Amino acid sequence: MSTTGRGLHGRVLDTLGPEITAGTYPPGxxxxxxxxxxxxDVSRSVMREVVRVLESMHLVESRRRVGVTVLPACExxxxxxxxxxxxxxxxxxxxxxxxxxVLRSAVEPVAARLAAxxxxxxxxxxxxxxxxxxxxxxxxxxxEGYLFHDVAFHRVILTASGNEMFAxxxxxxxxxLAGRTHHDVMFHDPDPAAVTLHVQVAEAVRARDAERAERLxxxxxxxxxxxxxxxxx
Amino acid sequence: MSTTGRGLHGRVLDTLGPEITAGTYPPGxxxxxxxxxxxxDVSRSVMREVVRVLESMHLVESRRRVGVTVLPACExxxxxxxxxxxxxxxxxxxxxxxxxxVLRSAVEPVAARLAAxxxxxxxxxxxxxxxxxxxxxxxxxxxEGYLFHDVAFHRVILTASGNEMFAxxxxxxxxxLAGRTHHDVMFHDPDPAAVTLHVQVAEAVRARDAERAERLxxxxxxxxxxxxxxxxx
DNA sequence: GTGACATATAAGTCTGACTTTTTGTTTCCG
DNA sequence: CGGAAACAAAAAGTCAGACTTATATGTCAC
Numbered sequence: 020m021s022t023t024g025r026g027l028h029g030r031v032l033d034t035l036g037p038e039i040t041a042g043t044y045p046p047g048x049x050x051x052x053x054x055x056x057x058x059x060d061v062s063r064s065v066m067r068e069v070v071r072v073l074e075s076m077h078l079v080e081s082r083r084r085v086g087v088t089v090l091p092a093c094e095x096x097x098x099x100x101x102x103x104x105x106x107x108x109x110x111x112x113x114x115x116x117x118x119x120x121v122l123r124s125a126v127e128p129v130a131a132r133l134a135a136x137x138x139x140x141x142x143x144x145x146x147x148x149x150x151x152x153x154x155x156x157x158x159x160x161x162x163e164g165y166l167f168h169d170v171a172f173h174r175v176i177l178t179a180s181g182n183e184m185f186a187x188x189x190x191x192x193x194x195x196l197a198g199r200t201h202h203d204v205m206f207h208d209p210d211p212a213a214v215t216l217h218v219q220v221a222e223a224v225r226a227r228d229a230e231r232a233e234r235l236x237x238x239x240x241x242x243x244x245x246x247x248x249x250x251x252x
Numbered sequence: 253m254s255t256t257g258r259g260l261h262g263r264v265l266d267t268l269g270p271e272i273t274a275g276t277y278p279p280g281x282x283x284x285x286x287x288x289x290x291x292x293d294v295s296r297s298v299m300r301e302v303v304r305v306l307e308s309m310h311l312v313e314s315r316r317r318v319g320v321t322v323l324p325a326c327e328x329x330x331x332x333x334x335x336x337x338x339x340x341x342x343x344x345x346x347x348x349x350x351x352x353x354v355l356r357s358a359v360e361p362v363a364a365r366l367a368a369x370x371x372x373x374x375x376x377x378x379x380x381x382x383x384x385x386x387x388x389x390x391x392x393x394x395x396e397g398y399l400f401h402d403v404a405f406h407r408v409i410l411t412a413s414g415n416e417m418f419a420x421x422x423x424x425x426x427x428x429l430a431g432r433t434h435h436d437v438m439f440h441d442p443d444p445a446a447v448t449l450h451v452q453v454a455e456a457v458r459a460r461d462a463e464r465a466e467r468l469x470x471x472x473x474x475x476x477x478x479x480x481x482x483x484x485x
Numbered sequence: 486g487t488g489a490c491a492t493a494t495a496a497g498t499c500t501g502a503c504t505t506t507t508t509g510t511t512t513c514c515g
Numbered sequence: 516c517g518g519a520a521a522c523a524a525a526a527a528g529t530c531a532g533a534c535t536t537a538t539a540t541g542t543c544a545c
Contacts, residue, residue, distance in 0.1 A: 098331030125362035317507040
């Protein structure tokens with residue numbers, strides 16, 4: 020699932036990045052490029068590229084005669100998909116999941132409203148298909164299939180909103196939904212009420228009822244928040 | 253205002269980054285590292301670091317035997333503050349401003365609700381101070397002072413929400429507000445109704461009235477959207 | 486104590502050689 | 516004539532070493 024992968028540079032990043040976001044080195048810690056290069060058994064050139072990328076994510080700051088300083092979490096580019104993945108894989112996963120779910124609760128209702136106003140016929144069809152797919156996989160422990168259509172549904176909503184900032188949150192939502200399915204509760208089938216809401220949202224968008232699409236989506240995201248409250252109070 | 257600044261690497265990035273986000277090279281264009289190094293008169297090492305950073309922003313993709321390919325805009329990390337700045341400085345500034353304002357309209361009301369629930373006494377004080385500052389600078393072409401307190405106000409709301417994802421949008425909002433003040437309309441004093449709304453939001457947060465804080469903030473962001481509609485229909 | 490100066494340090498930069506992967510071509514056999 | 520296999524070229528990837536530059540810190544005189 021980790022994307023960077025390719026090349027020596029990517030492998031070092033995939034080790035050092037998660038370490039930093041996990042808080043292995045407290046803010047203010049100073050790392051030396053040479054030592055890191057030695058530790059990972061790579062040349063300084065490669066190590067410098069890694070540090071540059073980390074710096075562009077505001078995870079570290081590199082200064083002459085000082086070294087590579089780890090920045091406090093409040094400086095991090097928390098919208099960087101890579102950073103999100105690293106943090107979701109780490110220890111403060113629950114907190115991260117909550118932050119993202121709150122973000123969803125703010126964005127998705129507005130996205131649904133816009134989607135109702137702007138969605139193409141094609142997108143309406145995709146939305147309906149996704150909702151029906153959710154219904155079809157909502158019983159009998161077909162969780163993977165359910166997740167697939169759930170992700171598709173929210174992706175279409177975000178894309179159809181016509182706002183590029185919303186559209187780019189599709190991956191984030193996918194990550195959150197996947198996390199919920201795989202980690203937290205695989206026990207019971209999804210809440211039937213939630214499934215119904217998705218179908219109704221699809222209907223509202225198709226009917227160009229922006230008000231209704233927004234309200235129903237808000238119910239969905241509020242449900243997601245409550246689910247979190249039950250698990251991690 | 254451009255932040256990267258430091259070092260050779262930063263200067264090249266500050267030229268090449270904006271060029272890419274401006275669409276100077278259409279998606280699919282292929283650049284060669286060696287040629288770029290020659291053009292900017294830097295070594296390949298430096299050029300490689302630049303390409304790595306661009307790659308981490310998903311602006312380009314580097315593949316062996318083919319070169320550095322420019323990715324389509326839908327792949328870009330549009331939440332990266334650097335990318336946001338580059339795009340705001342470029343040609344499709346109006347579109348970008350609209351995207352960000354829509355994002356604000358989704359996020360800020362929810363942030364205000366959470367701020368009403370979570371704000372510390374300190375933060376309440378800062379909020380009131382900012383609102384009063386806006387009032388004090390709302391007449392007589394004291395736009396810079398007004399902007400300063402406006403930015404402070406929204407920053408406190410986003411921070412006090414207690415959600416790190418919201419908090420990190422402070423810079424974005426600052427950029428949007430600054431853009432509005434400096435480019436679009438410096439003619440007339442700010443809308444008195446908007447000023448009043450800010451004061452009322454501060455009151456609502458202080459009174460822990462989450463519902464009211466959210467509703468009033470929604471009015472503010474809707475006003476911002478309408479302002480955009482008037483300027484760029 | 487305060488200011489100017491010296492010094493050590495770690496990042497920053499450049500160069501050139503070498504490796505690896507991938508793509509496009511060419512060749513050879515069926 | 517077609518397809519598979521071998522080959523060649525191109526560009527990124529990697530490495531090693533020498534050199535430059537900024538700057539934190541310690542030293543010394545005043």
